[in-house]
Amino acid sequence: MEYVKKEMNAYNIHIIKTDKFKTVTLEIDFLRKIRKEETTIRNFLSEIILQSSKKYNTKRLLSLKSKELYDANITSSCTRIGAYTNMSFAINFLQQEYTEDDMQDKTIDFFFDTIFNPNVEDGKFDKHSFDVAKDVIATEIKSIKDNLTKYSLIRMLEILDSTKPFSFNGYGYSEDLEKITSKNLYEYYEDVIKSDKVDIFVVGNVDIDKTIEDIMSKVHIKTIKKKIDSVRIEHKKIRSRLKKVTEKERITQSKLNIGCLIKDLSEDELNYTLKIYNEILGGGTESKLFMNVREKNSLCYYINSCVNTYDNLMFIYAGINKNDFDKTLKLIKNEMNKMKSGKFSEEDVLIAKKAMETSINTIYDSPVRIINMYYANELANSDTIEEKLKKVKNVTFDDVVNVANKIKIDTVYLMYGDDLNE
Numbered sequence: 001m002e003y004v005k006k007e008m009n010a011y012n013i014h015i016i017k018t019d020k021f022k023t024v025t026l027e028i029d030f031l032r033k034i035r036k037e038e039t040t041i042r043n044f045l046s047e048i049i050l051q052s053s054k055k056y057n058t059k060r061l062l063s064l065k066s067k068e069l070y071d072a073n074i075t076s077s078c079t080r081i082g083a084y085t086n087m088s089f090a091i092n093f094l095q096q097e098y099t100e101d102d103m104q105d106k107t108i109d110f111f112f113d114t115i116f117n118p119n120v121e122d123g124k125f126d127k128h129s130f131d132v133a134k135d136v137i138a139t140e141i142k143s144i145k146d147n148l149t150k151y152s153l154i155r156m157l158e159i160l161d162s163t164k165p166f167s168f169n170g171y172g173y174s175e176d177l178e179k180i181t182s183k184n185l186y187e188y189y190e191d192v193i194k195s196d197k198v199d200i201f202v203v204g205n206v207d208i209d210k211t212i213e214d215i216m217s218k219v220h221i222k223t224i225k226k227k228i229d230s231v232r233i234e235h236k237k238i239r240s241r242l243k244k245v246t247e248k249e250r251i252t253q254s255k256l257n258i259g260c261l262i263k264d265l266s267e268d269e270l271n272y273t274l275k276i277y278n279e280i281l282g283g284g285t286e287s288k289l290f291m292n293v294r295e296k297n298s299l300c301y302y303i304n305s306c307v308n309t310y311d312n313l314m315f316i317y318a319g320i321n322k323n324d325f326d327k328t329l330k331l332i333k334n335e336m337n338k339m340k341s342g343k344f345s346e347e348d349v350l351i352a353k354k355a356m357e358t359s360i361n362t363i364y365d366s367p368v369r370i371i372n373m374y375y376a377n378e379l380a381n382s383d384t385i386e387e388k389l390k391k392v393k394n395v396t397f398d399d400v401v402n403v404a405n406k407i408k409i410d411t412v413y414l415m416y417g418d419d420l421n422e
Helices: 036-048 059-068 103-116 127-146 148-160 182-195 208-218 267-282 288-295 322-340 346-361 367-380 385-394 397-404
Strands: 002-007 012-017 023-033 074-081 084-094 197-204 243-248 254-262 302-308 313-320 407-416
Touching: 002 208, 012 208, 012 367, 023 103, 023 182, 023 367, 036 074, 036 084, 036 127, 036 182, 059 103, 084 103, 103 208, 127 148, 127 182, 148 243, 148 254, 148 313, 148 407, 197 208, 197 367, 254 322, 267 288, 267 302, 267 313, 267 322, 267 346, 267 385, 267 397, 288 302, 288 313, 288 322, 313 322, 322 397, 322 407, 346 385, 346 397
Parallel strands: 012 197, 243 407
Antiparallel strands: 002 012, 023 084, 023 197, 074 084, 254 313, 254 407, 302 313
């Protein structure tokens, strides 16, 4: 595997040459500091780009062209990376040797033409494409309550700290959707092209120099971009007493969410020791929470813990009977206190380290995970795979105990329903 980065001041090109796959994956990422009021319009923009382009001015024509290019479909997503929001467009296509001459060039041209030559007239997006995209976003916003596990987590994060980016609803907001017009959406598009940090990734068995030339000939972004600040969200203060909130919804299985803000961990503690701690506490079916709260005491339908290092946040989520709320919370606290006291084994650490090593070793099995790794390096100077494996290996039992003592519950949120017999 060979990695080459070409810095263009207005954007960066990253080529990861590998013969591991029969396909080529091309991705372009637009990154900027997150603002709550931009969440909806950004999702809208990522959707309307997929509806049509100036050259292929209907969804049907776009789809027909994709078929012609051996099913090279363009996908989009909007995700949050700590204090930043990332809008991503990607296309995966067969290597040229399995198709025909010039297919790579034709596919790359189709991809960038769709993104940089949108279906716009008189400074406005096409009305039909606008209406279709609006319906898609409206449906996504309304659907958030259909997934109560996810919705309860969003509510917990809002209660934990409504000013922080992790509390923003990634789907967007209905009130903001109604303010979007085809004109101000196009104005936002122009601002994205002009202002966002842009990175382009290619993974596959490609000619590096030719691929860079192809991209440079098709991407005409000129504005020089400033370097970004740290993507991590820091917490200046953590509550001395936990905040406990309960809310009633029309549900039959109560949702318990516990948020823990993390402060004063080093980079290696965040990226390695914390993840090993999390794996032992609630990372799977062998974890302390699963075995002792769910299996031994039958107090929940499911229970897991998860960490987000960019947010300096850990959360625990479980499906419970609301009558078992106090018992479940007490047992969770007990398991966390045991970890602080070192009441777990060296074998627990070894098993967690082995699971993390396995996950790291499979990064190269997926073009998406390869891109994510190099993008993390671009944004946060993350370690190479070799460095990751070495640092996981070096984590000790005492390191895990030390991190356990730096984790404190900040917010407990219970979403409950009417049925006493849940």
